[in-house]
Amino acid sequence: KNQVEQSPQSLIILEGKNCTLQCNYTVSPFSNLRWYKQDTGRGPVSLTIMTFSENTKSNGRYTATLDADTKQSSLHITASQLSDSASYICVVSPYSSASKIIFGSGTRLSIRP
Amino acid sequence: DAGVTQSPTHLIKTRGQQVTLRCSPISGHKSVSWYQQVLGQGPQFIFQYYEKEERGRGNFPDRFSARQFPNYSSELNVNALLLGDSALYLCASAWTGSTDTQYFGPGTRLTVL
Numbered sequence: 367k368n369q370v371e372q373s374p375q376s377l378i379i380l381e382g383k384n385c386t387l388q389c390n391y392t393v394s395p396f397s398n399l400r401w402y403k404q405d406t407g408r409g410p411v412s413l414t415i416m417t418f419s420e421n422t423k424s425n426g427r428y429t430a431t432l433d434a435d436t437k438q439s440s441l442h443i444t445a446s447q448l449s450d451s452a453s454y455i456c457v458v459s460p461y462s463s464a465s466k467i468i469f470g471s472g473t474r475l476s477i478r479p
Numbered sequence: 480d481a482g483v484t485q486s487p488t489h490l491i492k493t494r495g496q497q498v499t500l501r502c503s504p505i506s507g508h509k510s511v512s513w514y515q516q517v518l519g520q521g522p523q524f525i526f527q528y529y530e531k532e533e534r535g536r537g538n539f540p541d542r543f544s545a546r547q548f549p550n551y552s553s554e555l556n557v558n559a560l561l562l563g564d565s566a567l568y569l570c571a572s573a574w575t576g577s578t579d580t581q582y583f584g585p586g587t588r589l590t591v592l
Contacts, residue, residue, distance in 0.1 A: 370521075400580070409483070409569050409583030410522070455521050466535050467581075469514075469521035 369393045370458050370470040378476045383446055387473045389439040389456030397459040401430050401441045404453045404472065413441070413454075443475075451477045481505070483572050483584035491590045492560050500555045500587045504572030510534075511553040512581060513545055514569040522569055528553055529575065557589075565591045 373388045391399070398417050402410035414423040414430040416439075422431045427450075429442045441454055453472040460466060484503045492498050504511050510529045514522035524537040528547035547553045551572075557564055567588050571581035 402583075407567075407586075407588070409571075409585050411583070412580050415580055466524050466527075466537060469523070471519075471521045 370456055370468050372454075372456050372470040372473050374473060375471070376474040376476070378478060379446055381446060381448055381477050381479050384442065384444045385446060385475065387441045387443075387454050387456075387475070389441070389470055391437050391439070391456070391458050391468075391470075393458040393460050393468055394437065395461040397461050399430075399432055399439050399459075400457045401428070401439075402455045402457060404455055406452070410455055446477050448477050448479060451475060483570055483582050485568075485570050485584040485587050487587060488585070489588045489590075491592065493592050494560055494562060496560050496591075497556065497558045498560060498589060500557075500568050500570075500589070502553045502555070502570030502572075502584060504551050504553070504570075505582055508572035508574055508582070509551055510573040510575055510579070511547055511551065512571045512573075513553070513555045514571065515539070515564075516567040516569055516586070518566070525555070560591045562591050565589060 370391045379385050400415045401413045404410040413428050416423045416432045427444045432439045453474050455472040456470040458468050486501045512527040513525040516522040526545045527535040531547045542558045545555045567586040569586045570584045573579040573581045
């Protein structure tokens with residue numbers, strides 16, 4: 367069973383619109399939760415990192431939230447740009463086995479002009 | 480400063496062959512992790528090395544092995560290649576343990592025919 371599940375699997379929105387990507391996890395306890403952006407054929411690039419005690423973290427137009435009670439995180443992208451087209455991956459580091467970080471399958475986001 | 484570098488960029492092998500992938504971390508980083516990313520899925524953790532010692536191992540068969548050198552660069556070896564080993568192999572470096580942000584290389588695309 368996937369310990370980190372993301373939704374939707376894919377999403378298409380118009381340039382300039384906002385969107386929210388979801389991440390549900392069962393990993394508990396955990397050290398931190400991160401969101402990465404991965405362009406096609408490239409390595410992932412870190413967007414945000416939150417410890418279990420943090421509720422929100424922003425990086426420019428990207429804002430990540432974390433609800434440890436419901437074990438949910440979201441990534442909100444405002445005023446989307448064509449360059450935001452990529453896969454967005456949620457990653458959780460288990461507290462008990464910090465080296466074995468767990469990746470979600472990602473949400474493929476496409477921005478249309 | 481150069482980011483994480485990986486070589487080769489692309490590689491084509493046939494079943495049963497052996498392959499060695501290489502990774503150079505960001506200068507000063509002592510931790511290197513390897514991931515396998517099959518098309519359309521999130522990366523799967525293979526190994527983490529820190530200060531030349533194996534810190535973690537994912538659920539991969541013994542055909543997969545790795546090592547880290549005194550200069551903190553790393554190699555991933557895969558023996559007896561199978562068709563299912565075709566994937567993007569990502570290397571990530573960090574200052575120390577997995578609670579640090581990992582910086583990913585561009586990956587090596589391995590195709591097994």
